[in-house]
Amino acid sequence: MQLDNIIVTIIGIGVMGFIYWFFLMKKEKTVTAGDLVDITVEGGYSPNTIVIAKGKTTTLRFTRKDPSSCLEEVVVPEFKIRKFLPLNQTVSVEIKPEKAGEYEFVCGMNMFHGKLIVK
Amino acid sequence: MSESKKTFSIKGMHCASCVTMLERALKQIDGVSQANVNLATEKATVSYDPQKVTDKHLESAVSNVGYQAMIGEELKSEDGEQKEKQKELKDLRVKVIVSLVLGGLILWGSFPGLMKSAPMFLQNFWVQLFLAAPVQFWAGFGFYRATLSALKHRSANMDTLVAMGTTVAFGYSAFVTIMPSVVERAGIEPMPYFDVSTIIIGLILLGRYFEAKAKAGTSEAIKKLIGLQAKTARVVRDGKEIDLPINEVEIGDHIRVRPGEKIPVDGIIVEGESSIDESMVTGESMPADKTKDDVVVGATMNKTGSFIFKATKVGQETMLAQIIKLVQEAQGSKAPIQRIADLISSYFVPIVIMLAVATFVVWYNFGPADRALLFAILNTVAVLIIACPCAMGLATPTAIMVGTGKGAEHGILIKDAESLETAHKINTIVFDKTGTLTVGKPEVTDIISVNHLKSEELLRLAASIEKGSEHSLAEAIVKKAEEEKIAISKAESFQAIPGHGVEGNVDGVKIFFGNRRLMEREKVTITDEQNNQIIKLENDGKTVMMLAANGALSGLIAVADIIKDTAKDGLAALKALGIEVVMITGDNQRTAAAIGAKLGITRVLAEVLPDQKEAEVKKIQAEGKVVAMVGDGINDAPALAAADVGIAMGSGTDVAIEAADITLINKDLRSVAAAVVLSKKTMRTIKMNLFWAFAYNIILIPVAMGVLYPFFQLLLSPIFASVAMATSSISVVANSLLLKRKNII
Numbered sequence: 001m002q003l004d005n006i007i008v009t010i011i012g013i014g015v016m017g018f019i020y021w022f023f024l025m026k027k028e029k030t031v032t033a034g035d036l037v038d039i040t041v042e043g044g045y046s047p048n049t050i051v052i053a054k055g056k057t058t059t060l061r062f063t064r065k066d067p068s069s070c071l072e073e074v075v076v077p078e079f080k081i082r083k084f085l086p087l088n089q090t091v092s093v094e095i096k097p098e099k100a101g102e103y104e105f106v107c108g109m110n111m112f113h114g115k116l117i118v119k
Numbered sequence: 120m121s122e123s124k125k126t127f128s129i130k131g132m133h134c135a136s137c138v139t140m141l142e143r144a145l146k147q148i149d150g151v152s153q154a155n156v157n158l159a160t161e162k163a164t165v166s167y168d169p170q171k172v173t174d175k176h177l178e179s180a181v182s183n184v185g186y187q188a189m190i191g192e193e194l195k196s197e198d199g200e201q202k203e204k205q206k207e208l209k210d211l212r213v214k215v216i217v218s219l220v221l222g223g224l225i226l227w228g229s230f231p232g233l234m235k236s237a238p239m240f241l242q243n244f245w246v247q248l249f250l251a252a253p254v255q256f257w258a259g260f261g262f263y264r265a266t267l268s269a270l271k272h273r274s275a276n277m278d279t280l281v282a283m284g285t286t287v288a289f290g291y292s293a294f295v296t297i298m299p300s301v302v303e304r305a306g307i308e309p310m311p312y313f314d315v316s317t318i319i320i321g322l323i324l325l326g327r328y329f330e331a332k333a334k335a336g337t338s339e340a341i342k343k344l345i346g347l348q349a350k351t352a353r354v355v356r357d358g359k360e361i362d363l364p365i366n367e368v369e370i371g372d373h374i375r376v377r378p379g380e381k382i383p384v385d386g387i388i389v390e391g392e393s394s395i396d397e398s399m400v401t402g403e404s405m406p407a408d409k410t411k412d413d414v415v416v417g418a419t420m421n422k423t424g425s426f427i428f429k430a431t432k433v434g435q436e437t438m439l440a441q442i443i444k445l446v447q448e449a450q451g452s453k454a455p456i457q458r459i460a461d462l463i464s465s466y467f468v469p470i471v472i473m474l475a476v477a478t479f480v481v482w483y484n485f486g487p488a489d490r491a492l493l494f495a496i497l498n499t500v501a502v503l504i505i506a507c508p509c510a511m512g513l514a515t516p517t518a519i520m521v522g523t524g525k526g527a528e529h530g531i532l533i534k535d536a537e538s539l540e541t542a543h544k545i546n547t548i549v550f551d552k553t554g555t556l557t558v559g560k561p562e563v564t565d566i567i568s569v570n571h572l573k574s575e576e577l578l579r580l581a582a583s584i585e586k587g588s589e590h591s592l593a594e595a596i597v598k599k600a601e602e603e604k605i606a607i608s609k610a611e612s613f614q615a616i617p618g619h620g621v622e623g624n625v626d627g628v629k630i631f632f633g634n635r636r637l638m639e640r641e642k643v644t645i646t647d648e649q650n651n652q653i654i655k656l657e658n659d660g661k662t663v664m665m666l667a668a669n670g671a672l673s674g675l676i677a678v679a680d681i682i683k684d685t686a687k688d689g690l691a692a693l694k695a696l697g698i699e700v701v702m703i704t705g706d707n708q709r710t711a712a713a714i715g716a717k718l719g720i721t722r723v724l725a726e727v728l729p730d731q732k733e734a735e736v737k738k739i740q741a742e743g744k745v746v747a748m749v750g751d752g753i754n755d756a757p758a759l760a761a762a763d764v765g766i767a768m769g770s771g772t773d774v775a776i777e778a779a780d781i782t783l784i785n786k787d788l789r790s791v792a793a794a795v796v797l798s799k800k801t802m803r804t805i806k807m808n809l810f811w812a813f814a815y816n817i818i819l820i821p822v823a824m825g826v827l828y829p830f831f832q833l834l835l836s837p838i839f840a841s842v843a844m845a846t847s848s849i850s851v852v853a854n855s856l857l858l859k860r861k862n863i864i
Contacts, residue, residue, distance in 0.1 A: 005484045012480035016473045023469035026273040036126065038162060043268025061126065063162075068265035069207065069331065070276055075451055075516075080535060082451030086203050090128065090162070109512030110461050111276045111468075 028115070033058055041074070041085060042066040045105070045114035054118050057096045060105075063089070073108030076116075082108070122152065123169040127177070128162050130187040144184045148176050163188070204335065211328045214258040218321030221250045226314040244296040244311050251313035255289045259320045275468040277509055281323055283472070284503030288837065289316040291496050307492060315497075319504055319841040326845025330509075333852040336859075337517045340524020341450070344443050347399055347418040352383035355427065372430045376421045384417040385432035393424030400439060401769075402530025403785040442784070445532050449523040450516075452535035456805060457515040460812070464511050471506040471820070475499045478824045494825070497837060501823035505840035506816060509848040514808035517855035522801030525859060530784040531794045538780035542764050542798035544745045548693060548791065549724075549736060551750040551758075552704035552711070553591070555768055556718065556788070557680035559751075561592055563599040564661055565677035569649055575605060577674040581666055583608045583625045584632050588615055592662065595678050618728075620664065631667040634707070643667045649675075660713035662706060686718055689788030694719075696795055699744075703727050703735055703758075732758035749791055766791060793863045800861050808851045815847050 028049040031037070035057070040046050041064040052058040062074055064085040075082045079095045097103065097118040105114045129141065141163060145154035150171030156163045165177060174190045181188035227233055228241030240246050256263075262285070265278035292311030295302050299309035351362045355373040368374070368384055376382050382395070392410035397403050397419040406422055409415060415428050418439040434440065482495035519536045526533050533539045550556050566574040582600030585593035586607055600607060610630075613623035619640065620633010631641050635653070638645060643665075645653070649672060656663045661677040683689075690700050703724045704711050711725035724735055732748075736758050739746050748755065748762035759765030759779050767779035768786060783790040823840055827833040 001484070008483045009480055012476050015476050019469055019472050019476070022273055023275055023472075024466065035124070036164070038126075043265065043270070044272035044274050046272065048272070066265065066268050068261065068268075068276075068278060069327070070265065070278070075453075077451065077453035080448035080451045082447065106461075108516065109509060110457075110464055110516075111508060111512055112274065113465060 030117070035059060036061065038063065039114070040065060041071050043068075043071075044112050048114035049117065050115070051117045051119055052095075052097065054097055054100050057094055060093045060095065062091050062093065064091075070109060070111055071107050074105055075108060075110075076103065076105045078103045122166050124164065124166050125177070125190070126162055126164040128189040129156065129181060130189060140184050141181065141186065144180045145177065148172055148180050150176075204331070208328065208331055211324060211331065215321060215324045215328055218254045218258045218317055218324060221254050222314060222317035222321045225250055225317055229311070229314050244299075247311060247313040248293055248296045251289060251292070251317050254317040254320050255285060258324060259285060262320075275472065277468070277507075279468060280471060280503045280506055281319070283475070284500045284837070285316045285319055287496060287503070288312050288319070288500045292316065305492070306489065312497070315500065315837045318838050319500075322838075322841040322845050323504075326849055329845075329849050330513075330852055333849060333856060334513075334517065336856050337520040337852065338450070338524070340521075340527055341443065341446055344439065344446065344527060347439060349381040349383040349418060352430075353377075353380075366434065368430055368433050370430055370433055373427050374430055375425070375427050376415075377425050378421060378423055380421050382415050382417055382419050382421055382428070384430045385437045386415055386417075386428040386430045388413050388415060388426050388428045391424055391426030393426050394422045396420040396422055397785075400442070400530075401785040402528065402790070403787060438784075442527060442532060445534065445782075446523055446527045449533050449535050449539070450520045452519075452537065454515050454519055454536035454540045454805065456540060456802075456809070457536075460511045460514060460809060463813075464508050467506070467508045467511070467816075471502065474820065474824065475502040478502050482825065494834070498823065498825050498834065500837040501835050501840040502820060504837055505819050505823045505835070505844055507812070507844045507847045508816075510812035510815060510851045511809070513848060513851045513855075514812045515805050517852050518801055518804040518808060518858060521855050521858045522797060522804075525861075525863070526794065526797050529790065529793060529797075529863065530787075531790055531797060532782040532784060533794075534780050534782075538764060539798050539801055541745070542747070542781065542795055543802040545698060545747045545764055545795055545798075547699045547701060547739055547744040548747045548749060548766075549701045549703050549739065549758075549762070550720075551732070551748075551755055552702055552706065552714065553680060554751045555749055556686050556702065556714075557682050559591075559680065561595040561662070561678045561680040563595050563676060564679045565656060566674065567652065567677075568674045569652075570671070570673055572668070572673045574674070575603070577666060577676070578603065579605045579607065580625050580628070580630055580668065580673075581632055581664070581676055584610045584613065584621055584623045584630050586610065587613045587623075588621055590615075592664065592678050593621075596664075596676060628668050629670070632664060634664065638665050638667060638672065641667060641670070643670065643672050645672055654709065657707065657709035658713050660710055660717055662710050682714070682717065683786065683788055685786075685788040689791055690718055690720065692789055692792035693795070696792060696799075698795065701739065703732055705729065729755075730757075733761045736761045747791075747795075766794065789864055796863045800858060800863065804855055804858050808854055811854070812847070812851060815843075819843060 029047060030049040030051060031047040032051040036059045037050055038061045041062055043066055062085050064071055064087055067087055073082060073084055076093065076095065081093055083091055083093060085091050100118045103116045103118065105116060106112060141156045142154045145151055145163060145165055150168040151165055153166040154163060178188045178190060224241055225247050228237045228247060234242055262278045262282040266282040269276050269279055292313045295309045295311045302309040349365055352365055352368045353360050353375045354363050354368060355375055360375055365383055373389065374383060388409055388411050390411065394406045394408050395415060396406045397416060400416055400419050417437045479495045479499040482498055483491050486494040519539065522539060523533050553559055566578055568574050568577050578600050582597050582605065585596045587610060608625050610623040610625050613621065615621050616637065619637040620631065622631050631637055653663050653675060656677045661679040664676045664678065665672060666674050666676065693700055700720050701722045701724060702715050702720045705727060706725055708725045711723045715723035727735055732755060736746055736748050745763045747764040747766055748758050749766045749768060750759055751768060759767060764781060765779045766781045766783060769782055769784040781794050823835045825834055
């Protein structure tokens with residue numbers, strides 16, 4: 001093996017390790033919602049882990065700033081909600097969870113995920 | 120003091136200092152207790168006393184400091200969606216055309232074999248760079264933007280893969296063009312691959328274009344339903360007829376409908392009669408004749424007559440609005456089968472990127488000596504481009520959307536994706552008899568006197584004593600007496616004996632009227648001949664009631680419920696699907712068996728009291744069967760809930776949506792089999808889609824990595840990779856759309 005092969009291999013393994021760490025080992029930041037929480041939709045959902053109260057109506061207000069059609073819909077499967085998010089406009093989704101637990105909200109194609117933690 | 124809270128957008132914000140300024144301005148309004156402004160979302164949230172503060176106050180406070188408040192501007196999502204989609208499609212089309220034309224020119228000037236016929240300038244690398252740059256950075260700009268915003272969240276998607284793949288191809292080509300000598304010194308022929316980067320972008324955008332068009336088709340059913348709504352109603356107010364927009368119609372309004380007009384809301388006819396085509400809402404194919412006191416459904420079509428009806432349900436309460444809501448909810452729910460696709464797609468993109476890096480390293484180290492770098496680059500690009508997480512993401516939801524939409528068109532409302540999925544496993548269906556297999560309106564068929572009493576007198580006594588009863592059979596007898604114009608006497612000391620019948624005095628005569636159990640209890644003798652008569656009637660599927668006057672049997676009245684004319688076909692269709700049919704009823708064994716025989720049902724559960732139905736369903740489930748229960752949804756709610764799939768057959772506008780997994784709005788029994796067929800076909804489509812999406816990625820990613828090269832010297836060109844990628848997600852959507860064409864009845 002020549003020097004360039006060794007360098008390419010080491011860099012390659014390093015990059016793979018970095019990708020694993022960067023994408024798959026991230027920690028989600030969690031926010032606790034009041035009656036209302038604003039969620040910005042841009043390359044994902046921020047915040048994407050939201051703690052909400054059980055038995056209370058919480059309004060999730062989605063504002064899509066990302067023109068990618070991947071994020072044009074938001075789906076909250078457990079609450080049977082599928083909504084189109086027009087660009088740069090706010091769409092409100094009201095949910096009233098009766099059971100504690102974790103529920104997800106995702107984009108129309110299931111590529112982007114957010115989590116609702118009901119306590 | 121009750122406080123209100125309001126959130127609204129603010130236009131013109133661009134820095135953190137705007138936030139402080141706006142908050143201060145809002146807080147200065149008298150009555151505002153709190154104001155929060157968010158720069159990221161460009162929104163203000165204000166808590167205020169609604170008695171003191173109006174929208175105007177807020178607006179002027181914001182505009183005084185140089186911004187614009189957008190209060191009450193929460194969108195009309197339907198309109199916005201339409202417009203935005205169209206604009207998006209138009210943009211996409213321009214980008215596709217430009218990229219493919221420029222890409223085609225570059226290909227002409229660089230593809231071995233073709234390039235000889237191309238003008239010299241197209242073969243110039245600098246010209247190619249010049250043509251490829253706008254495709255990469257203008258047409259492909261969306262990929263970069265999406266990648267960057269995803270990276271901010273440490274996530275990656277489809278766009279990330281395309282952006283990386285094309286950037287590698289473009290970057291290498293640009294390097295070769297600008298510094299050919301460096302590449303040459305490394306022993307590689309300085310050959311750019313601008314055709315790869317441009318055509319990949321063109322084809323993937325083309326794929327998106329078709330995908331967007333096809334996806335619009337999956338939600339067509341909802342749009343059709345929304346389009347059914349009438350726009351105006353001709354309301355009779357103060358003796359005058361005025362045309363009002365539909366949202367101004369109130370409950371209790373009298374509305375005139377003329378021939379050929381659409382009925383605007385739900386209601387009851389108060390005057391006139393007509394034939395009404397309800398197919399658009401209930402899926403029922405025959406027009407229904409309606410007259411005074413009949414129920415009409417909004418959005419159905421009045422055919423011949425003219426009538427006035429009283430509005431009973433308006434706005435979100437109408438049947439159509441409920442159907443739309445239900446279908447929308449079902450389309451937002453998730454089928455359990457999707458879970459595995461979810462799990463995989465959340466790891467998919469990062470893993471593909473790692474595989475691409477590994478591909479580069481392996482080819483660089485072990486590729487053919489003279490072309491190691493080149494192959495390493497091209498194969499890395501191919502891996503990045505061919506991976507298609509979209510197909511996996513689209514496989515289930517598109518099929519669910521088309522399936523639930525198709526159901527709604529046929530009057531089959533499915534509560535959620537899970538119900539649709541379970542329905543394909545049903546192997547036993549339990550039918551409640553009355554009102555489901557039968558019309559639910561029993562009629563008197565035989566009046567038989569067994570002593571000196573005339574049959575007229577028999578009916579008079581029976582009707583008199585039943586007048587006070589609420590039993591459905593009583594209703595049939597009273598109705599019969601009214602039809603025969605028989606004067607009914609008042610019964611005294613009337614008493615209902617549950618599960619037996621009734622007793623009381625009519626014109627001084629002590630009467631017992633009820634079933635065999637009542638006669639046995641009262642020790643009324645039934646002779647063998649009389650008994651044979653009863654058995655004969657029961658064997659015909661009739662319910663026999665016996666009347667005893669002064670302790671002796673006087674006569675028999677037989678009542679029968681008419682079997683629905685769609686029952687035979689409906690049950691035959693279920694049998695053809697290999698599903699066992701069970702009938703459950705409160706009738707006695709013989710009557711139940713006779714009706715069962717008429718319908719070809721062998722398993723009949725008779726003499727089941729209403730509160731035992733649930734237990735019977737559970738018993739069948741304990742045999743290991745997947746059970747659906749079909750009932751009217753009101754009395755059967757516990758049994759419907761206990762079944763694996765509860766199917767409610769609607770009656771008129773009373774859609775008992777909550778209790779059932781599937782609601783059939785029409786009374787056509789063939790819809791039960793249709794619902795099962797729909798579920799089977801939808802599940803087949805989902806499975807095909809998932810198989811295709813998984814197999815595609817599992818097979819083609821290794822091919823793109825070059826696993827076939829050691830054996831067949833075969834490599835996948837990145838251009839073919841982009842063709843395959845674009846086709847794979849379109850084919851999944853197209854396969855879901857095929858469901859629309861399948862026959863379910």
